[in-house]
Amino acid sequence: MADKQKYKQSEGAGNRGRGRRIEKPQNAGKTLLRILSYLKHYKARLIIAAVCMVVTALATVGGTYFLKPALNDYIVPLIGQQNPDLSGFIRMLCIMAAFYLTGAAANFILQRMMITITNGTLRRIRIEMFTHMQDMPLRYFDSRTHGSIMSTYTNDTDTLREMIAQSVPQMINSVITVVSVFVMMLVLSWQMTIIVILWIVVMFLLLRLITGNSAKFFIRQQKELSVTNGYVEEMIEGAKVIKVFNHEPAVKKEFNELSGDLFHAASSANTFANILFPIMGNISYIVYAILAVVGAVLAIHGITDIGTIGAFLQYSRNFSQPITQMSQQVNSVMTALAGAERIFRLLDEPKEVDEGKVTLVRANISPDGTIMETPERTGRWAWKIPETDGSFRYEELRGDVRFKDVTFAYDPEKTVLHDISLYAKPGQKIAFVGSTGAGKTTITNLINRFYDVQEGEITYDGLNVKDIKKDDLRRSLGMVLQDTHLFTGTVEENIRYGRLDATHEDVVHAAKLANADFFIRHLPQGYGTVLTADGANLSQGQRQLLAIARAAVADPPVLILDEATSSIDTRTEALIEKGMDSLMQGRTVFVIAHRLSTVRNSNAIMVLEKGNIIERGDHNSLLEQKGRYYQLYTGMFELS
Numbered sequence: 001m002a003d004k005q006k007y008k009q010s011e012g013a014g015n016r017g018r019g020r021r022i023e024k025p026q027n028a029g030k031t032l033l034r035i036l037s038y039l040k041h042y043k044a045r046l047i048i049a050a051v052c053m054v055v056t057a058l059a060t061v062g063g064t065y066f067l068k069p070a071l072n073d074y075i076v077p078l079i080g081q082q083n084p085d086l087s088g089f090i091r092m093l094c095i096m097a098a099f100y101l102t103g104a105a106a107n108f109i110l111q112r113m114m115i116t117i118t119n120g121t122l123r124r125i126r127i128e129m130f131t132h133m134q135d136m137p138l139r140y141f142d143s144r145t146h147g148s149i150m151s152t153y154t155n156d157t158d159t160l161r162e163m164i165a166q167s168v169p170q171m172i173n174s175v176i177t178v179v180s181v182f183v184m185m186l187v188l189s190w191q192m193t194i195i196v197i198l199w200i201v202v203m204f205l206l207l208r209l210i211t212g213n214s215a216k217f218f219i220r221q222q223k224e225l226s227v228t229n230g231y232v233e234e235m236i237e238g239a240k241v242i243k244v245f246n247h248e249p250a251v252k253k254e255f256n257e258l259s260g261d262l263f264h265a266a267s268s269a270n271t272f273a274n275i276l277f278p279i280m281g282n283i284s285y286i287v288y289a290i291l292a293v294v295g296a297v298l299a300i301h302g303i304t305d306i307g308t309i310g311a312f313l314q315y316s317r318n319f320s321q322p323i324t325q326m327s328q329q330v331n332s333v334m335t336a337l338a339g340a341e342r343i344f345r346l347l348d349e350p351k352e353v354d355e356g357k358v359t360l361v362r363a364n365i366s367p368d369g370t371i372m373e374t375p376e377r378t379g380r381w382a383w384k385i386p387e388t389d390g391s392f393r394y395e396e397l398r399g400d401v402r403f404k405d406v407t408f409a410y411d412p413e414k415t416v417l418h419d420i421s422l423y424a425k426p427g428q429k430i431a432f433v434g435s436t437g438a439g440k441t442t443i444t445n446l447i448n449r450f451y452d453v454q455e456g457e458i459t460y461d462g463l464n465v466k467d468i469k470k471d472d473l474r475r476s477l478g479m480v481l482q483d484t485h486l487f488t489g490t491v492e493e494n495i496r497y498g499r500l501d502a503t504h505e506d507v508v509h510a511a512k513l514a515n516a517d518f519f520i521r522h523l524p525q526g527y528g529t530v531l532t533a534d535g536a537n538l539s540q541g542q543r544q545l546l547a548i549a550r551a552a553v554a555d556p557p558v559l560i561l562d563e564a565t566s567s568i569d570t571r572t573e574a575l576i577e578k579g580m581d582s583l584m585q586g587r588t589v590f591v592i593a594h595r596l597s598t599v600r601n602s603n604a605i606m607v608l609e610k611g612n613i614i615e616r617g618d619h620n621s622l623l624e625q626k627g628r629y630y631q632l633y634t635g636m637f638e639l640s
């Protein structure tokens, strides 16, 4: 039974959670300015919104003032009259209604403006984040949980939306209201204003005392929430494994405990939010009563009048409300700024560096070897190499790949590849074999520059791969990755992912080559069958066949197959190999395989061990050496 504490301590769980955290932004001013730079696209709307904000606040404050003449001139004189003439009073009410209606109309326009401003800004930010993410190096995704990247898209954008749409406008409204109400109160009665100010000071100190303590309950609640959410997320991902090992009872128990902790934390936090704040509201009626009494005393002494008291009492309520709300708004703005900082941090992540200048173009190659660039599909390609004088030189793409003393490490402390040297001549088939973790996939990651070598160099047709534009380099390499990924869409679309302008015939041809055609035709809608998340409705082997077809449709000069046939039964594999032989014709191919039968007919086989090539040669010569390959092949050495 796993210890629940580990979920609370593990950074991963905390990050993956969807819970809100109350955090302090590191540089609030700078972040705020950066958010403002997004708002500048909505200048006109912002101006209208600002005007509406002022109108809304002032209309409400102004309308209330008419309570005074309404009471003094039209109610008090009528008290005790037989047939009171209410027309004046009704006129006053109409004026007040006009004020409040103006406020409501302005508020309506304000909200409409804010909807466009907020959603438009968020759309911009989301697109920017996603666009930037596409240009980021693979290392970024390898080095953090996907949950934490996701939460930037969900949590952080949501708090930002709340801030732009609600907290900031409310704060501005509060400030305008507080200032104008204060002025009106002074105008009405400075004596009663002093009482209100005293009350506010007492309330403020009291709130400080309470919220100062309650903050820690809120923080605990957010933390427990994110731990619980992280746990659920992890258990959804691990649903299969849980069932395999019958861990359901243990998982249920663990979740029970975690949600118990959340219950306690949330209860303490809610004690403050749901009980104390309303009670504060109730207590404030005491000051209301005090004001009424003081007002009455003042009125009796002729210092003030009934209308003033009526209007003042109303103002006193308008005054304290925004002040109590303000601390909440500041909190939510702070949380949003911290979230915005995470968004901007993602946007500031360095992009994948691509200093490559050499591009790949379609070519017409005449018998005498002259290369002409052409937009047509000729089946031939050439590297377009810029010269120092601004002209271009063309070099035919042949598929000659060489490693010269390549050393590489994902983390500086742990070297994964040591001094690897090898060459693949055009059209050769090079195989990598070796135990798990030996560095086979890593070698292919370097050819297409998912990662860059630290020492030594990799050349492609004599060009350093660093000089080739990444897009063009990858276009020339067909890859079947060790972990196949299929996208939501039809089978045909998934195969066409390899080359977007492929016709239906091209797709079917590629599928036949990969021997996928047969099973595809047996799917309910054939090539039109929609695949669900990552091809969950296919078998592992079928997914691999689709991945091979996808590489085949791209028709690349160099092919990299990482364990492409590992999940396919031996009979199908033999069939694919036949198809693959024609696919491999005239191409340089790198194959990685645990199953040695697949690599037997390679021109050269590299045996890797702990990042070193310990043996190399063709099948027969390696068998003659009676070394590790011989052991692997004859089953004397188990692949772990």
Ligand SMILES: Nc1ncnc2c1ncn2[C@@H]1O[C@H](COP(=O)(O)OP(=O)(O)OP(=O)(O)O)[C@@H](O)[C@H]1O
Residues within 6 Å of the ligand: 142, 410, 411, 416, 434, 435, 436, 437, 438, 439, 440, 441, 442, 443, 482
């Ligand atoms: N993204 C990464 N970050 C850090 N280390 C990594 C990363 N990918 C692989 N490694 C490490 O590099 C070493 C070689 O991994 P690699 O994936 O190349 O092995 P492999 O030979 O392909 O193994 P397998 O046969 O299991 O696919 C391993 O020790 C692994 O822990």
Ligand SMILES: [Mg+2]
Residues within 6 Å of the ligand: 440, 441, 442, 482, 562
């Ligand atoms: Mg691998």
